[in-house]
Amino acid sequence: MTERTPPLHGIHEDRGATFTDFGGWEMPVEFDSIRTEHAAVRDSAGIFDVSHMGEIEVSGPDAERLMQRLTTNDVTALDPGEAQYAMITDDDGIILDDTVVYDLPDDRPADFLFIPNAGHDGQMYDRWVTHRDEWGLDATVENRTDDYAMLALQGPEAEERLLDAVADDQRTAICDLSRFSTMTATVGGVDALVARTGYTGEDGFELIVPWDEAVRVWRQFDCQACGLGARDTLRIEMGFLLSGQDFDPEDDPRNPYEAGVGFTVKLDTEFVGRDALEGVEAQGVEEKLTGFRLVDRGVPREGYVVQDLDGEPIGEVTSGTMSPTLNKPIGLAYLPVEYRSPGVNVQVVVRGEPKKAQTQALPFLDR
Amino acid sequence: MSFEIPDDCRFLESHEWARREDGTVRIGVSDFAQDELGDVVFVELPDEGTQVTKDADFGVVESIKAVSDLYAPVSGTVVGVNEDLVDAPELVNEDPYGDGWMLEVELDDESELDALLSPDEYEDQIA
Numbered sequence: 001m002t003e004r005t006p007p008l009h010g011i012h013e014d015r016g017a018t019f020t021d022f023g024g025w026e027m028p029v030e031f032d033s034i035r036t037e038h039a040a041v042r043d044s045a046g047i048f049d050v051s052h053m054g055e056i057e058v059s060g061p062d063a064e065r066l067m068q069r070l071t072t073n074d075v076t077a078l079d080p081g082e083a084q085y086a087m088i089t090d091d092d093g094i095i096l097d098d099t100v101v102y103d104l105p106d107d108r109p110a111d112f113l114f115i116p117n118a119g120h121d122g123q124m125y126d127r128w129v130t131h132r133d134e135w136g137l138d139a140t141v142e143n144r145t146d147d148y149a150m151l152a153l154q155g156p157e158a159e160e161r162l163l164d165a166v167a168d169d170q171r172t173a174i175c176d177l178s179r180f181s182t183m184t185a186t187v188g189g190v191d192a193l194v195a196r197t198g199y200t201g202e203d204g205f206e207l208i209v210p211w212d213e214a215v216r217v218w219r220q221f222d223c224q225a226c227g228l229g230a231r232d233t234l235r236i237e238m239g240f241l242l243s244g245q246d247f248d249p250e251d252d253p254r255n256p257y258e259a260g261v262g263f264t265v266k267l268d269t270e271f272v273g274r275d276a277l278e279g280v281e282a283q284g285v286e287e288k289l290t291g292f293r294l295v296d297r298g299v300p301r302e303g304y305v306v307q308d309l310d311g312e313p314i315g316e317v318t319s320g321t322m323s324p325t326l327n328k329p330i331g332l333a334y335l336p337v338e339y340r341s342p343g344v345n346v347q348v349v350v351r352g353e354p355k356k357a358q359t360q361a362l363p364f365l366d367r
Numbered sequence: 368m369s370f371e372i373p374d375d376c377r378f379l380e381s382h383e384w385a386r387r388e389d390g391t392v393r394i395g396v397s398d399f400a401q402d403e404l405g406d407v408v409f410v411e412l413p414d415e416g417t418q419v420t421k422d423a424d425f426g427v428v429e430s431i432k433a434v435s436d437l438y439a440p441v442s443g444t445v446v447g448v449n450e451d452l453v454d455a456p457e458l459v460n461e462d463p464y465g466d467g468w469m470l471e472v473e474l475d476d477e478s479e480l481d482a483l484l485s486p487d488e489y490e491d492q493i494a
Contacts, residue, residue, distance in 0.1 A: 033460075034431045035406040229405070229432050297453075299409050299429045322408035322431055329409075351427065 006051035007149050007214040015225060023118025023244075025052035028227040038233050038324040040224035041200050045155035047221045048231055054121030055144040055208065056128065057110035062137035067112050070131060071101055072256060072273070074266040075112075078103035083180045083197060086264050087256045088116075088124065089273030093280055094253040097124060098241055098261070100197055107184050108193065110142070113208075117243040121145040131272070149214030153221060154204030154234075162187070162194070162205055165220035179203075188220035199231065201238035201367040233321050236330060239291055239362030245302055246289060246318045246332060255280050258334060260289045260362065287315070290335040291362040293328050294348060296355035300331035305349040306357070314339065317348065323364060330364050331357075370398040372490050373464050377440065377483035379422070380492065384464065385440040385480055388471065392441055392480060395468040396428065396459060399493045404430040407459040410452045412437075412469055417445045419472060421479055426469070428459065437469070441479045447471030 004025045006012075012019075017028035028049060031037060040046040058067055067075045073086035080103050088097045097120050102113040116124040125143040132139050153162055163171050167186040174194065177183060182195035190213040198204040209217045232242065241247060241261065247254040256265050257280050267278050294300055300320030307313050320331030331348070339346060342361040347354040376384040382400035386393045401407065409429040419425045419439040426437040449468050452458060459467040474480065484492065 029432070030405055033406050233431060297409060298411075299434070301434060322429075324406075324431065 004052070006049050007211050008049045008051065008218055011215055011218065012049065012225075017225070017227060020228060022052055022228055023120070025118055027052050027118075028225075030227045030229045031225040034227075034229040034233060035324050037224055037226040037230035041155045041202055041226060041230065041234055042325055043156070044223070045153065045157040045161050045221075046224040046226035046230065047218070048152040048154065048226045048228075049149070049218070050152045050206070050231075051149040051214065052118035053150050054116035054118070054124065055148045055150070056114055056116065056121060056125055057142045057144050058112040058114070058128065058139055059110045060139040062132075062139045063111040066128065066132055066135075066137050066139045066141075067101060067114070068269055069135070069271050070128060071099065071114070072265045072271055072277070073101065074269050075101060075103070076269070081105040081181055081183060083182055083195060084264075085261075087261060088127070089256070089271070089277065090249065091273055091276060092253075093255045093273040093276035094249050095247045095256060095259060096127075096249050097243060098247075102182050102193075102195065104193070105183055113193070115150075120243070147211055148208050149211050149217075151207045151209070151214070151218060152198050152200075152204060153207065153223075154198045154200040154202045154226075155223075156203060157223075158202070158204040161221055161223055166194075188217050190217050192217065199240055200234040201240075201363065201365060202234075232319075233324050236319050236321050236332065237323050237325055237363065237365040238367065239289075239332065239364065241289075242319055252318070252334075254289075254334070255285070257281060258285045258287055258289065284337070286336060287334045288337050288340055289318070289332055289362075290315075290339055291330065291332055291360040291364055292346060292348070292357045293330050293360050293364075294355055294357045296357075298348075298350040298355050299329050300348050300350070300357070306333045306335060307347045307349060307354065309345060309347065311347070311354065314346065325365055330360070335359070370402065370493065371464065372398070372486045374486055376464065376486065377480055378486070378489035378492075379438055379440040379483060381438045383438055383440045385483060386464075387480065390473075391446055391471045392443070392474055393468050394440060394470040394472060395463055396437070397489070398463050401460045401463045401467070404428060404433060404435060404459075406431045407456045410456050410459065410469065412448050412452070413445055415445050415448055419443060419445060419470070439472075440483055441472060442475045443472040444475075445470050446473050
């Protein structure tokens with residue numbers, strides 16, 4: 001697979017970043033240290049290059065119907081300038097991807113934008129086009145992943161940092177922008193879609209800008225550059241899902257109720273997977289994504305076995321890390337629902353050794 | 368980026384160092400290794416009295432992003448373990464050749480130490 005590189009790759013390299021392959025993209029994983037970058041986002045502000053995320057625009061008379069039928073949330077509840085978190089499921093209600101759907105402000109050329117995960121843009125574009133044709137809907141679908149860069153400015157000081165970079169007459173609107181809302185703004189002289197969204201649990205903004213202007217916009221922000229390493233520790237602390245780890249349609253197929261995102265499923269709308277999910281909702285699930293912390297020393301990692309106190313396997317760690325904020329080893333695992341309540345003792349097998357662990361309520365961090 | 372490579376240490380290809388002390392050998396990981404690992408959050412080391420074998424793993428160092436085995440640069444008996452790393456694993460990042468040391472070993476075979484990479488050879492390896 002040809003490696004895709006974000007437009008900021010060169011300036012990350014000059015800045016001394018280390019890189020990793022993420023969904024076919026060569027992305028910065030660390031600039032200074034994960035701990036430093038993580039702390040900047042929790043305490044002040046940090047900026048991430050998240051250009052590996054896909055961007056697909058949908059327009060036309062049936063754009064809303066197409067979005068509604070391919071995502072689990074209720075797109076009709078959105079007004080222009082509003083966004084929502086949603087799942088994209090197959091006929092069986094299995095999560096194929098999670099996404100944020102933007103009902104774009106009226107001054108944008110397209111009607112809707114949604115953000116598939118890294119490397120999923122091609123597959124999601126095909127899915128939208130195939131279903132549009134099958135259903136005979138009048139909508140234009142465009143994969144704009146290579147046209148847009150995406151930056152995430154996150155942290156309690158994010159608003160302040162953004163205000164320094166936007167045009168004077170847009171500052172009030174930026175301050176008034178509520179969570180999961182979006183507007184067009186001029187950032188460092190560049191027209192950007194600015195959304196009060198992000199995946200860290202902090203206040204913050206995601207900026208979608210033309211690919212060629214990414215460097216110019218990035219340079220507006222004199223704050224800690226952060227890589228995917230910190231993004232991962234920040235999102236685990238919040239219990240947010242990571243595609244490919246916390247759900248994976250091939251290796252670990254999960255429905256939204258198991259993954260703890262049942263709130264994104266609106267069964268009173270029509271979408272692919274609805275009937276299956278109605279059944280799941282009525283019947284209940286056997287396993288649920290459960291947070292835990294290791295009581296013994298060690299760090300839980302993806303794939304480690306979780307067992308009961310008798311040593312019987314009950315699940316596997318999907319994500320785990322040493323939480324930089326809590327300074328405690330934490331993780332996520334699909335466990336039988338009887339382990340759902342916080343404070344249940346389990347064991348995590350770390351390199352052959354069962355270590356004491358205890359279930360925890362999600363999110364790990366109160367935000 | 369240049370990394371510290373003390374003159375009085377010898378190195379294993381897998382980035383552990385060994386340094387002769389008074390009658391024993393101290394073992395840790397190199398400045399290059401700690402930089403590659405990133406924030407060290409946990410170090411698992413053997414107990415005193417354990418026998419370690421050259422090139423065999425003797426423990427584990429975990430950073431936020433990765434788990435890495437530790438390999439013994441020399442064979443011998445563990446006579447000291449850096450207990451400070453239990454509460455302050457970050458010492459490995461902060462002072463890899465000093466306070467971030469890991470084991471003290473009584474050598475089985477003096478010649479093993481001299482057979483390790485010299486500082487110059489190690490510098491060439493990480494260049």
